[in-house]
Amino acid sequence: MTHTVEKIGGTSIANTDIVLKNVFLGNRKDKDIYGRAFVVSAYAGITDLLLEHKKSGKPGVYALFASAESKWAWSDALSDVAEAMREKNADVFGDHPHKEIADAFVVERIEDVRNCLIDLHRLCSYGQFRLDEHLAAVRETLAAMGEAHSAHNTALLLRQQDINAVFVDLTGWRDERKIPLDTRISDTFAKIDLTKELPIVTGYASCEEGMVSRFDRGYTEVTFSHIAAVTNAEKAIIHKEFHLSSADPKLVGVDRVRKIGETNYDVADQLSNMGMEAVHPSAAKGLRQAGIPLWVRNTFDPTDAGTVIKATLETSSPRAEIITGLQSIFAMEVFEQDMVGVKGYDAAILGALTRHKVRIISKSSNANTITHYLECSRKALKRAAADIEAQFSSAEITMRKVSIVSVIGANLDVPGLVTRASGALYKEDIQLLGLNFLPRNTDLQLLVADEHFDKTIVALHAELVEKTEVKKTDKSLQTAA
Ligand SMILES: Nc1ncnc2c1ncn2[C@@H]1O[C@H](COP(=O)(O)OP(=O)(O)O)[C@@H](O)[C@H]1O
Numbered sequence: 001m002t003h004t005v006e007k008i009g010g011t012s013i014a015n016t017d018i019v020l021k022n023v024f025l026g027n028r029k030d031k032d033i034y035g036r037a038f039v040v041s042a043y044a045g046i047t048d049l050l051l052e053h054k055k056s057g058k059p060g061v062y063a064l065f066a067s068a069e070s071k072w073a074w075s076d077a078l079s080d081v082a083e084a085m086r087e088k089n090a091d092v093f094g095d096h097p098h099k100e101i102a103d104a105f106v107v108e109r110i111e112d113v114r115n116c117l118i119d120l121h122r123l124c125s126y127g128q129f130r131l132d133e134h135l136a137a138v139r140e141t142l143a144a145m146g147e148a149h150s151a152h153n154t155a156l157l158l159r160q161q162d163i164n165a166v167f168v169d170l171t172g173w174r175d176e177r178k179i180p181l182d183t184r185i186s187d188t189f190a191k192i193d194l195t196k197e198l199p200i201v202t203g204y205a206s207c208e209e210g211m212v213s214r215f216d217r218g219y220t221e222v223t224f225s226h227i228a229a230v231t232n233a234e235k236a237i238i239h240k241e242f243h244l245s246s247a248d249p250k251l252v253g254v255d256r257v258r259k260i261g262e263t264n265y266d267v268a269d270q271l272s273n274m275g276m277e278a279v280h281p282s283a284a285k286g287l288r289q290a291g292i293p294l295w296v297r298n299t300f301d302p303t304d305a306g307t308v309i310k311a312t313l314e315t316s317s318p319r320a321e322i323i324t325g326l327q328s329i330f331a332m333e334v335f336e337q338d339m340v341g342v343k344g345y346d347a348a349i350l351g352a353l354t355r356h357k358v359r360i361i362s363k364s365s366n367a368n369t370i371t372h373y374l375e376c377s378r379k380a381l382k383r384a385a386a387d388i389e390a391q392f393s394s395a396e397i398t399m400r401k402v403s404i405v406s407v408i409g410a411n412l413d414v415p416g417l418v419t420r421a422s423g424a425l426y427k428e429d430i431q432l433l434g435l436n437f438l439p440r441n442t443d444l445q446l447l448v449a450d451e452h453f454d455k456t457i458v459a460l461h462a463e464l465v466e467k468t469e470v471k472k473t474d475k476s477l478q479t480a481a
């Protein structure tokens, strides 16, 4: 029997009624309910409370535990998480007896973690044990609770509908084995009969290097892609808050953006590089290598098949598909008059950036200047710059905060693209600080000041996407609504 592996994001899974109606049930009856494995994220906002807020950086339990400032603030924050989880349980189960089971599950996991953290705190007060050596494990343990909670609840909820849903806990809770991710997945799935059971799997999966350490936030998609590859799924499906769109619907407007419809992994890679929450980079890579098509569907629009991302795309007429970008990145310019004609500068700069774990988004160079566009903390940037200065004493290094906006498409061979893009910015009084366009024709990158980020996306979308008519024969870029 063929099966699908499907991921439900935090915003979608938090809308319990909709997700039940549109994703789990739909018009399915009896055996059609099965043949699917679901991987779920924590309810929206819960991981932010457990670790730190994804956007604002507001400290959660982890960040409070890691900072020495207020000794027990983390414990109060953990109680707040328990409260938020119980509130969610009340919202999901009302006064159904399952509410008690769900609350008991929360109490057990939270108190287990609290005891473990108290012990660790005590141990480290002796001096021989260093807290910072254990912080990565603390971060993993806390993150895991979010997905355990939502997966456990979802399985309970489906059982109320007479569906044989099973809670599949990949978090490694009370499991002393240290095994690779794929082994954990294959061992677990060997015991599941997909024809009769509907697995609801935790999006957090225990693995050797740590899910959050290795893949960072959004790790659920990595678990999902590994499950799809290991179990040889026919399709992988991500259920999201919006269709995969020509720009962020929240920024440009739901009625102005278009659904992508069909694209390839080349485009998905560019999106991931821009940090767009569309698809986790490691997830896209795993699925592409396994030859599994990835569908991105809108939870709130169940009759629409969504967007398919394939390894290859046969016909693609030239057009801009997506406008996206990254705000507050750093442009690091290394200027050195003696660089002309001399090799080795580039390799040395790269070495320093790698040593200080700085993420490179893009780069450009000329005879005597190499500029890297970087995503990192100011601290890491300063260390990398000092490292480069130590190697090239006469180099001038300048750093400034900028935004990068990228026009992405499988085939960007659009006549006058650069003129139209820069013209659109000129009309809006947006100064263009830099431009990068490679012969590969998949993305055009524009550098602007941070305060012009939103305005740039809106202007480029209006000029390059909204003004382009979509041919009836083109499956992609239809209006999302
Ligand atoms: N091109 C785009 N298409 C769709 N959503 C986008 C796009 N760019 C940014 N987003 C944003 O990505 C966010 C994450 O959405 P989603 O993945 O559904 O959340 P989650 O997986 O956490 O439930 C949305 O709130 C949306 O504003």
Ligand SMILES: N[C@@H](CC(=O)OP(=O)(O)O)C(=O)O
Pocket (backbone or CB within 6 Å): 008, 009, 010, 011, 041, 042, 047, 048, 146, 203, 216, 217, 218, 219, 220, 221
């Ligand atoms: N809940 C985790 C993992 C995740 O993948 O979430 P989402 O699918 O909602 O982006 C996070 O917030 O990072």
